[in-house]
Amino acid sequence: MRHYYDAVVVGSGLAGLTCAIYLKKAGLQVVVMTKEPKLYETNTYYAQGGIIASTDNDSAELLRSDLLRAGSGYNNLAAVDFFIKHGPALVFEFLVDEVGIQFSRSEEGKLDYTEEAAHSRRRIVHYEDHTGDKIEDSLINHAKKAGVEFLTDYTAIDLITNNHHSRDPQEVYREREVLGVYALNNLKGETEAFFSGHVVMATGGTGNLYYHSTNPVSATGDGISMAYRAGADIINAEFVQFHPTALFHKDIKKFLISESLRGEGGRLQNHEGLAFMQLYSEMGDLAPRDVVSRAVYDQICRSGREYMLLDIAGYYTGSVPIEKRFSKIYTTCLKGGIDITKEPIPITPAAHYFCGGIKTDIRGRTSLKNLYAVGEVSCTGLHGANRLASASLLEGLLWGKSSAVDISENRGEISKKRCDNIPDWEKPPHAEAFDPLLIDQDMQAIRLTMWNYAGIIRTTKGLRRAESDLDYYAHRIMKFYKSAVISKQIIELRNAVVSSQLIVAGALKNSTSVGCHYISK
Numbered sequence: 001m002r003h004y005y006d007a008v009v010v011g012s013g014l015a016g017l018t019c020a021i022y023l024k025k026a027g028l029q030v031v032v033m034t035k036e037p038k039l040y041e042t043n044t045y046y047a048q049g050g051i052i053a054s055t056d057n058d059s060a061e062l063l064r065s066d067l068l069r070a071g072s073g074y075n076n077l078a079a080v081d082f083f084i085k086h087g088p089a090l091v092f093e094f095l096v097d098e099v100g101i102q103f104s105r106s107e108e109g110k111l112d113y114t115e116e117a118a119h120s121r122r123r124i125v126h127y128e129d130h131t132g133d134k135i136e137d138s139l140i141n142h143a144k145k146a147g148v149e150f151l152t153d154y155t156a157i158d159l160i161t162n163n164h165h166s167r168d169p170q171e172v173y174r175e176r177e178v179l180g181v182y183a184l185n186n187l188k189g190e191t192e193a194f195f196s197g198h199v200v201m202a203t204g205g206t207g208n209l210y211y212h213s214t215n216p217v218s219a220t221g222d223g224i225s226m227a228y229r230a231g232a233d234i235i236n237a238e239f240v241q242f243h244p245t246a247l248f249h250k251d252i253k254k255f256l257i258s259e260s261l262r263g264e265g266g267r268l269q270n271h272e273g274l275a276f277m278q279l280y281s282e283m284g285d286l287a288p289r290d291v292v293s294r295a296v297y298d299q300i301c302r303s304g305r306e307y308m309l310l311d312i313a314g315y316y317t318g319s320v321p322i323e324k325r326f327s328k329i330y331t332t333c334l335k336g337g338i339d340i341t342k343e344p345i346p347i348t349p350a351a352h353y354f355c356g357g358i359k360t361d362i363r364g365r366t367s368l369k370n371l372y373a374v375g376e377v378s379c380t381g382l383h384g385a386n387r388l389a390s391a392s393l394l395e396g397l398l399w400g401k402s403s404a405v406d407i408s409e410n411r412g413e414i415s416k417k418r419c420d421n422i423p424d425w426e427k428p429p430h431a432e433a434f435d436p437l438l439i440d441q442d443m444q445a446i447r448l449t450m451w452n453y454a455g456i457i458r459t460t461k462g463l464r465r466a467e468s469d470l471d472y473y474a475h476r477i478m479k480f481y482k483s484a485v486i487s488k489q490i491i492e493l494r495n496a497v498v499s500s501q502l503i504v505a506g507a508l509k510n511s512t513s514v515g516c517h518y519i520s521k
């Protein structure tokens with residue numbers, strides 16, 4: 001099947017949805033596709049902490065200096081200035097006034113701003129610890145009302161470009177342009193071509209390339225890998241941010257314990273009850289995330305234990321009861337037999353956010369014509385070498401809007417003739433169905449390799465080992481891919497290995513420890 005749209009958005013998190021809503025409002029035919037059966041299954045949905053917004057006692061200059069300090073000055077100054085000028089106000093203009101989201105308020109009815117590491121002001125609005133699911137659900141409803149089309153269970157395979165795919169030999173000599181995307185209808189097992197004047201990558205990050213992660217399993221670096229194969233610039237790939245506190249539990253995996261627990265008094269402890277963060281930083285439990293992650297990792301390595309502890313019960317400073325302020329964490333932990341109002345929470349650091357990605361400018365444009373990237377898959381340079389907490393939802397919101405504005409001001413259609421010159425996706429001639437266990441085995445191997453050799457504390461030797469192991473997996477996976485019946489799992493595996501190689505290559509190129517890239521000499 002062949003489809004024609006003004007814009008295709010790949011990914012249904014906050015950035016993709018915001019972009020689609022603004023595109024639709026500008027009168028474009030837009031479709032949002034996700035590889036998941038449920039639209040909400042995105043990183044946005046799992047965000048707990050909150051979103052940066054403006055407060056009376058804050059200033060653009062203070063926010064700017066916090067972003068630059070967290071990012072070790074590696075930030076793109078144009079992106080930072082754009083963000084501080086237009087970002088915080090957009091939370092109120094769009095999320096509150098247009099979409100109708102009510103963030104948590106104090107008993108006096110004032111917005112309840114919370115604190116997270118490396119912020120010099122309480123400037124983060126939240127909805128209890130359900131900020132992500134509240135925003136995601138509200139945006140899905142709003143997009144549906146606006147008439148955005150949705151396709152679930154569609155896995156993007158590759159970007160279609162004139163240089164790579166056209167049967168017209170003249171297209172090789174022209175500037176490279178993205179003309180659409182090939183995607184798999186997961187349920188029918190059929191591939192389809194989506195042609196569009198603009199493709200917006202909004203596929204999220206790479207957390208699931210690591211053994212411990214706060215991200216859902218869908219975070220396999222799909223967009224980065226697709227854009228890389230099409231020839232887009234990928235930058236800052238060494239900067240993988242680890243969150244210091246994911247729940248460590250035998251049955252509950254990939255569950256974040258928000259930094260806002262420490263913002264509201266919570267303290268990290270080792271198994272002897274020592275609150276160890278003062279040993280590592282004067283800022284204690286609210287030191288930047290990379291510092292805290294390394295400290296927890298160090299305590300784990302020194303003690304030979306698999307986890308450390310976070311105590312909110314003994315230190316909570318908030319006025320709302322813990323079980324209400326952190327209702328999601330409270331109920332999830334309770335299901336796992338931990339009462340956070342009475343006992344410390346077992347935690348481990350985990351891969352959390354990819355600060356690198358597809359290089360974009362402040363309009364969301366990438367280095368490839370017609371390709372835009374928004375949200376975690378993109379690298380606007382806002383975060384530099386390390387992201388300031390709660391900056392990513394606002395980045396997704398702002399760039400979701402700015403890319404939609406740019407696309408609607410520069411509408412372009414791909415002529416019927418050019419589309420007709422693009423063949424359907426080519427199936428391998430004698431495709432075999434592979435045992436899903438084989439695919440799972442390779443995915444697990446990648447995740448362990450990345451955790452052990454390209455994780456919180458890296459060494460050049462370890463990275464070289466990762467490089468050679470990944471080369472070997474990649475060789476085998478590509479062979480697999482070329483002879484396999486196409487499936488969501490095999491597409492993800494191929495994307496996962498390519499994205500892992502990009503991270504390791506980035507880490508090997510940068511021999512300086514900076515931000516969340518730490519090389520032990």
Ligand code: SIN
Nearest residue numbers: 048049258259389390
């Ligand atoms: C958290 O709630 O700790 C995560 C917030 C973020 O990553 O920005």
